[in-house]
Amino acid sequence: MSETTIAWEQMASYFPNIQRFNPTHAQMIQVKQSLSAPRLRLLVTNRFSSLPLVITHLTVAATVGGEKAVTLAKQTTFTISAGQDQWTDWVKLPVVAGDWLTIEIISPTTSPQTLMQTLDQSVIKLASLKQNKWFGVAAVAVQTARPKQQLLLFGDSLTNQGYYSAALSQLLWSQQPDQWGVINGGISGNRLLRPGHSTSVWSPSFGAAGLARFSTLLTEQPIDHVIFMAGINDLLHPGTESPMAELPTADALLAGFRQVQRLADQTQIVLQFMTITPFKGSMLDNHIAWTPQKEAIRQTVNLALLENANTIDIAKFVAESADSQQLATEFDCGDHIHFSPVGGRQVAKYILNHWA
Structure with missing residues (x-):
């Protein structure tokens, strides 16, 4: 068979x-x-x-x-x-x-x-x-004659751009050859809690809310493992390319992550959360994207996520040592949000080393 x-x-x-x-x-x-x-x-x-x-x-x-x-x-x-x-x-x-x-x-x-x-x-x-x-x-x-492992890398542009996701895929293939199929489930601009709603010319491409997308993906094909990196756009977009009223509370974001966990549990998927990475200094549509209020939400959400054994603290790994609210230079592509190619490769190694 x-x-x-x-x-x-x-x-x-x-x-x-x-x-x-x-x-x-x-x-x-x-x-x-x-x-x-x-x-x-x-x-x-x-x-x-x-x-x-x-x-x-x-x-x-x-x-x-x-x-x-x-x-x-x-x-x-x-x-x-x-x-x-x-x-x-x-x-x-x-x-x-x-x-x-x-x-x-x-x-x-x-x-x-x-x-x-x-x-x-x-x-x-x-x-x-x-x-x-x-x-x-x-x-x-x-x-194939025998079952293989199916990995879903779920997220937004940090996943979609490929700098960490492609590097992680290749590390996985080299360490466990001929065993893994990989789905890049990242969509640039995607938010966990809301569909694309923005003044950006790219808004239509931001897609359905991440929760809805994740639920749909789980019904389309068998998935064995998920690495889940989402939530940063829920903080970036409000007050820049979407109304500030759309900024979620930490409780709302955490409720979204708990729903992701429930969906994974229902389908017996091994789920690995990633903490939300720093973005101080970033701009969207010529508006300052970072605020102390958003940073407080990010920190609260990350602390709660880290109470789970299935969370990798990628935010700490990529943060500037002197200021945890900023991406370190070696990881920053220049916009203070996205990984550089070199940074993405380092992120991939870190994830593989800390993957439960």
Whole structure:
């Protein structure tokens, strides 16, 4: 009996503000393969678009198995309806853990609105380092003879950007090869308690509230382990790109984390919380994002989270030694919120060393 595991997935978001994203009608991405398998299938997503996504050509190539055409309902040309995702037919293509899959798409759809994004390109390679978004294929699933472990990295842009999540994935794959499929469940701008609601031009891409997203993800595929890093946008957005009245209390945020724990317990998932990282000195939409009030909420929430044995105090690890309210320089990409590539790699090592 074969087992199906998602070897790789990147969360999709809604980008109606990006027009003519696919002017050449062709796209190529490469994805590092984490699991060896004799066959695979691809998730083609059009989940947030208002128009159909037409695929006239889709191929996947691996070093061992060569290049294969990918079909849906045995058709090489197919359409993904607006608001839908579709898994393709299974492709007989031997793949080896550590190999790169090359996925090519030809589509006459000029302005797909459902896009995935990443800043790190050590697990996902795009056409150039300047490019950080792609359309169409959001996941690769494989069939294996034995069960594999499924890890969900859940969060916001700190997870989505890939600097810690890709590094953590690769450390995990090197220490336990051919055992883990990884889902990057980060969405930039995502809040734990509220859906995207902002004056930012990127607001539509911020997605549903993290609690709702997490609940949905648990119903879409089996998950064994979750690393959960969320809550910073619940503090950053109010008073900058959303009304200050939307600032949650510490009790409200903690109630959200308790709900996450209940959802994990119901599905027997091993859950690892992360404390909320520092953001003093940050700006959003030319507004100061940090306030003493927000800092007091962050500190209260983090202290309560640390009462649980399943919490990693990442906030302390990345904080400036002289001021725990700020990201240390070596972790800061420059905006006082997000990790740098070097910082992300250090975060990944820290998480793996403290993962219960």
